[in-house]
Amino acid sequence: MYKLPLRMQLIFDQLLPGQPVWDFCCDHGILGISAYRSGLFPEVYFVDQVASIMDRLRQRFQEKHFDEDSSSRAEFLTSAGEDLDAALKGSVVIAGVGTHTIIKILHTLHSKGLLQADRLILCPQNYEDKLLHFLSETPSFASMFGNQHYQFVERGRVRKMLILDKKIVMDSV
Numbered sequence: 001m002y003k004l005p006l007r008m009q010l011i012f013d014q015l016l017p018g019q020p021v022w023d024f025c026c027d028h029g030i031l032g033i034s035a036y037r038s039g040l041f042p043e044v045y046f047v048d049q050v051a052s053i054m055d056r057l058r059q060r061f062q063e064k065h066f067d068e069d070s071s072s073r074a075e076f077l078t079s080a081g082e083d084l085d086a087a088l089k090g091s092v093v094i095a096g097v098g099t100h101t102i103i104k105i106l107h108t109l110h111s112k113g114l115l116q117a118d119r120l121i122l123c124p125q126n127y128e129d130k131l132l133h134f135l136s137e138t139p140s141f142a143s144m145f146g147n148q149h150y151q152f153v154e155r156g157r158v159r160k161m162l163i164l165d166k167k168i169v170m171d172s173v
Helices: 006-012 030-038 051-064 099-111 128-137 139-144
Strands: 021-024 043-048 073-078 091-095 119-123 145-154 157-166
Touching: 006 030, 006 091, 006 119, 006 145, 006 157, 021 030, 030 043, 043 051, 051 073, 091 099, 099 128, 099 139, 128 139, 128 145, 128 157, 139 145
Parallel strands: 021 043, 021 091, 043 073, 091 119
Antiparallel strands: 119 157, 145 157
């Protein structure tokens, strides 16, 4: 496995082993490819709405990374994140895009009942405070997910990463 850039390594370290990985707005696919090659995740979903990006990524994956004997399976979905119609389980990563895009994806998938992930990993390019506001002001997210905030420096800029874990609700006996 190749060395991941700092942000991608920090995100990779937060993925839940043994569960699917959803790499939204995957662009270059570095995170998803690393997840696939690690063998720690049964399914890796690459999601991006740009067909040319997905075609190049799929071709590069087939030529350089596909392993017939791998315990992981890779799926390539050319779609806007909010247009998916499958239940999202495991770790969902939305990174490298703006807050508006993240909010649109989360809001739509949640309203469709498809956001069933155990962990959301969000790393917006900008306006992290607006994302935090959306999450705190949307009762369903506040009740479903507890969150942690991480800060790191990337190319001289302080970046934030949010880790939202599904809350386990215990029935009272």
